[in-house]
Amino acid sequence: MKALITGASSGIGREFARYLAELGYDLIICARRTDELYKLRDExxxxxxxxxxxxxSREQDALDLYEHLSIDGEEIDVLINNAGxxxxxxxxxxxxxxxxxxxxxxxxxxxxxxxxxxxDMLKRGxxxxxxxxxxAGFSAGPTFSSYYASKNYVVRLTEAIHEELRRSGSKVKVSVLCPGPVNTSFNDVANVKFSVGGLNPRDVARYAFDKAQKGKxxxxxxxGMKVVKFFEHFLSEKALTRMSYNVQSRKDGNGNA
Structure with a gap:
């Protein structure tokens, strides 16, 4: 069994790699930071x-990655799209x-x-x-607008594919992981500081993969995030967007509200 993990040099991606290695998967790990990838490989x-x-961030790199792995005869059993x-x-x-x-x-x-x-997975069954x-994929994010919008796309795309596969009776599984704050380098890259404590990326990765294997x-x-998601159903889009602005305004990397 073989898994391909993008964004594997740190955070949740690195923890996915560690967990899948425990489960016996051979790995293809991808990221921009080569030194961190080799440290992980040695581990x-x-x-x-x-x-x-x-x-x-270059679309051609994604196309080249698939082409090169196909030419090399690499059969991917698990794909984890973590880069972002x-x-x-x-x-x-x-x-x-x-x-x-x-x-x-x-x-x-x-x-x-x-x-x-x-x-490829559909051909193999x-x-x-x-x-x-x-x-962020469930709402708008004033002051974090592009990120929230991008994650809305990821959530809705995955949900649609999941239903298509269910309707066709396919054994291929597609899931989307939607965590709240997680203690990773994401915060530094985005230049934000979360106002609430984040989850442990190790726990998130293990929980997510176990659920994905079950087809969730x-x-x-x-x-806490499950409770937040539940109560969002009772609020209007306007109210959710206003609340989101108040939350996002506390993330200023310079400590400003």
Whole structure:
């Protein structure tokens, strides 16, 4: 069995790699930071680990990744689309080039890899895809608008594919992980500080993969986030957006509200 994990150099992606190695999966780990990938490879000595340096903010890299693995005869049983990042600030102020990199990483490359590897899995009649979304995928995010919008895409795309597979009776599984705050380097990249404590990425990764194997469509780790999701059903979109602004305004990386 073999798993491909993007964004594997840190955070949840690294913990996915560690957990799947425990389960006996050979791994293909991808990210931009080559040194961190090789450290992880050396740590996971019980399985075969292939390192691929890739920048998924360039869509061509996603296409090249699939092509190269296909040429090499690599059969992917598990795909974990974990690569992604956020850009914090008012939409009128955030740099366009950085936002486009976000959209290419969080949406376009995830879409490409999901579509191409799903096709292979359907031909074989087996496989699992786990897309990493966010609780941000259920609402708008003033001052974090592009990130929230990108995760909305990930959530809705995955839900739609899940239902298509269910209707066709396919054994291929597709799930989306939607955590709240997690203690990872995401916060530093986005230049934000969460106002509430984050979950342990190790716990999130293990919980998510176990649920994905059972075929759960939307995976929300942590009792607190499940409660938040439940009560969102009773609020209007306007109220949710106003509440989201109040939450996001506390994330200013400079400590400003």
């Amino acid at each position: 996971l000595s019980n399985v075969r680990v292939r390192v691929i340096t890739i920048d998924l 990042f956020g850009v914090y600030g008012k939409f009128s102020d955030t740099p366009l080039d950085r936002e486009l990199q976000l959209l290419h990483t969080n949406i376009c490359s995830l879409h490409i890899l999901t579509k191409l590897f799903l096709g 087996s496989g699992l895809i786990l897309n990493v979304g966010s609780m 469509m939307v995976i929300i780790p942590g009792a």
